[in-house]
Amino acid sequence: MALLTTENVGIAFGGLQAVGHFDIALEENELVGLIGPNGAGKTTIFNLLTGVYQPTEGQIYFQGKKINGKKPAEIVGLGMARTFQNIRLFKNLTVIDNIKIAFQKELKYSALSAILRLPAYWQQEKVVEDKAIDLLGLFHMEEDAHKLAKNLPYGKQRKLEICRALATNPKLLLLDEPAAGMNPQETRELMETIGFVRDNFHLTILLIEHDMNLVMGICERLIVIDYGMIIAKGTPEEIKNNKQVIKAYLGS
Amino acid sequence: MERKNFQKNYLINFIAVLFLFGIIVMSLQMKLINNYYQGLLIIAGINIMAASSLNLAAGYMGQLALGHAGFMAIGAYTAALIGLHTNLPVMAKLIVGIGCGGVMAGLFGVLIGIPALRLRGDYLGIVTLGFGEIIRIALYNLPFTGGAAGLKKIPKLINLPILFVILVLVISFLFLFVRSRHGRALLSIKEDEIAAESVGVPTIYYKVYGFAVSAFLAGVAGGCLAYFQRALDPNKFKFMLSVEFFIIVVLGGMGSFTGTILAGLFLAFINEFLYEVDELRLVIYAVLLIVVMIFKPSGLLGNREFSLTASGRWLKRKLTEKK
Numbered sequence: 001m002a003l004l005t006t007e008n009v010g011i012a013f014g015g016l017q018a019v020g021h022f023d024i025a026l027e028e029n030e031l032v033g034l035i036g037p038n039g040a041g042k043t044t045i046f047n048l049l050t051g052v053y054q055p056t057e058g059q060i061y062f063q064g065k066k067i068n069g070k071k072p073a074e075i076v077g078l079g080m081a082r083t084f085q086n087i088r089l090f091k092n093l094t095v096i097d098n099i100k101i102a103f104q105k106e107l108k109y110s111a112l113s114a115i116l117r118l119p120a121y122w123q124q125e126k127v128v129e130d131k132a133i134d135l136l137g138l139f140h141m142e143e144d145a146h147k148l149a150k151n152l153p154y155g156k157q158r159k160l161e162i163c164r165a166l167a168t169n170p171k172l173l174l175l176d177e178p179a180a181g182m183n184p185q186e187t188r189e190l191m192e193t194i195g196f197v198r199d200n201f202h203l204t205i206l207l208i209e210h211d212m213n214l215v216m217g218i219c220e221r222l223i224v225i226d227y228g229m230i231i232a233k234g235t236p237e238e239i240k241n242n243k244q245v246i247k248a249y250l251g252s
Numbered sequence: 253m254e255r256k257n258f259q260k261n262y263l264i265n266f267i268a269v270l271f272l273f274g275i276i277v278m279s280l281q282m283k284l285i286n287n288y289y290q291g292l293l294i295i296a297g298i299n300i301m302a303a304s305s306l307n308l309a310a311g312y313m314g315q316l317a318l319g320h321a322g323f324m325a326i327g328a329y330t331a332a333l334i335g336l337h338t339n340l341p342v343m344a345k346l347i348v349g350i351g352c353g354g355v356m357a358g359l360f361g362v363l364i365g366i367p368a369l370r371l372r373g374d375y376l377g378i379v380t381l382g383f384g385e386i387i388r389i390a391l392y393n394l395p396f397t398g399g400a401a402g403l404k405k406i407p408k409l410i411n412l413p414i415l416f417v418i419l420v421l422v423i424s425f426l427f428l429f430v431r432s433r434h435g436r437a438l439l440s441i442k443e444d445e446i447a448a449e450s451v452g453v454p455t456i457y458y459k460v461y462g463f464a465v466s467a468f469l470a471g472v473a474g475g476c477l478a479y480f481q482r483a484l485d486p487n488k489f490k491f492m493l494s495v496e497f498f499i500i501v502v503l504g505g506m507g508s509f510t511g512t513i514l515a516g517l518f519l520a521f522i523n524e525f526l527y528e529v530d531e532l533r534l535v536i537y538a539v540l541l542i543v544v545m546i547f548k549p550s551g552l553l554g555n556r557e558f559s560l561t562a563s564g565r566w567l568k569r570k571l572t573e574k575k
């Protein structure tokens with residue numbers, strides 16, 4: 001059974017059909033690229049999958065369960081996490097607090113045990129603290145744990161956002177242009193990290209990227225959209241030679 | 253930091269508070285504080301309590317709540333009615349009255365929070381402002397609130413030491429509450445609601461939760477007011493009172509409870525001098541706010557807290573540096 005399936009999903013903003021007839025199926029542990037020119041509807045698709053927008057048509061199934069109409073936080077609880085194109089960190093909080101907030105499933109103590117500082121509070125806080133440090137370690141960011149998120153350099157902010165998404169313990173990770181604004185060196189490193197994360201956490205990853213060459217390198221499968229419609233699906237090889245894709249990217 | 257360090261901090265703060273309590277009791281006994289100043293300090297304490305509760309909603313959660321005088325009124329009238337119509341021993345009456353005042357205000361917090369907290373920014377401000385006024389009008393017209401004359405001869409159950417204890421409990425509660433998973437959830441909402449939701453924080457739930465806790469504490473402050481002043485009327489809870497709480501919060505720093513305490517004491521102090529020129533008070537408040545916005549937009553302490561142990565370490569470092 002596929003991890004995520006969408007059936008004929010679409011959304012219209014007023015008269016504008018931003019996305020239409022969107023059908024995909026993602027298998028477990030796949031790394032799939034979602035590409036398309038500016039304004040094609042890529043981010044909108046992420047917003048549909050994660051419950052930020054409600055589709056005006058079609059169904060979305062995650063692990064066999066229909067998730068249309070659910071709130072974003074509920075969908076995260078089911079195992080879908082994301083990052084944002086324009087980084088959305090909790091800027092004035094420390095790096096480690098950013099991650100602790102994402103450990104919603106881990107922390108169960110009641111408000112009463114928090115206020116009375118009962119053992120449950122200390123135990124669970126300790127567990128989460130250790131887990132957060134471990135996660136940061138994977139990205140070589142342990143030393144940044146107590147810095148404010150807004151004081152991190154850009155590349156690290158992107159990594160922190162991925163870290164924070166991983167803290168929710170997802171099965172499916174949606175990355176919206178994680179390499180935007182990075183230099184080629186940082187981008188290469190990031191792509192390695194993404195591959196590493198996929199293998200280490202046994203995740204399925206759906207990756208939005210502008211740069212065709214970049215996704216060609218690491219994705220097994222690509223989905224290309226233009227004007228909200230899928231215009232091609234296939235391996236990087238197939239996509240590279242697809243006439244419609246070339247036309248969409250080069251314009252006609 | 254480790255658990256041991258925290259527990260040491262808690263102990264140090266506890267001893268400091270105990271010490272302060274001792275000073276208050278002694279200076280009352282030695283008549284260093286007369287009744288007039290005791291009254292001033294009690295009012296300052298009650299305002300600090302109400303402003304701290306507002307700081308949770310506004311400073312920590314980032315919600316523009318302008319109706320806290322309304323929650324305070326609900327707490328005050330509830331406590332007053334319990335004080336007037338029950339026959340409990342003094343201590344029990346105090347606890348039950350103030351507790352019920354808080355719970356009643358908290359319930360109203362949930363009730364108006366559920367629809368209102370879906371709104372953002374200015375809209376939430378307008379709705380909460382309207383709520384505060386509705387409560388006040390209701391107090392004029394309900395059969396059991398005494399109308400414009402209000403309630404009189406409420407038992408006097410609050411003095412300075414008792415108020416001090418309640419204030420310490422409220423502030424400690426807030427400190428411990430915000431440094432927990434719940435507090436972090438509130439902070440994440442202030443920082444970025446969409447991001448909070450995207451990492452699994454049920455934002456609407458936590459907004460209502462935080463708002464209700466805030467309303468509860470405002471109700472507790474109201475209960476204290478009822479048991480101190482012995483007479484209540486709706487005009488005590490005008491919109492300007494909510495604004496005063498907001499000014500204290502902004503002056504002290506959004507998200508800093510120690511800032512609220514300092515700003516609350518400071519305002520009580522200058523109010524004393526402005527007593528003669530009551531009409532000018534609001535003008536002076538406005539000037540004060542403008543000055544703060546120009547020179548230190550984040551308020552006295554920003555979102556930091558004054559910490560005894562950290563100041564102790566700082567002092568120690570300075571002293572060893574000198575040698």
Ligand SMILES: Nc1ncnc2c1ncn2[C@@H]1O[C@H](COP(=O)(O)OP(=O)(O)OP(=O)(O)O)[C@@H](O)[C@H]1O
Pocket residue numbers: 013016018036037038039040041042043044045085
């Ligand atoms: N909330 C909204 N209201 C109205 N129109 C919207 C909304 N969100 C997206 N759109 C429109 O939908 C279309 C697709 O936008 P989207 O952000 O999904 O593109 P994208 O493929 O992510 O582009 P980019 O590569 O620039 O990030 C655009 O025309 C955009 O203006």
Ligand SMILES: [Mg+2]
Pocket residue numbers: 042043044085
């Ligand atoms: Mg986009």
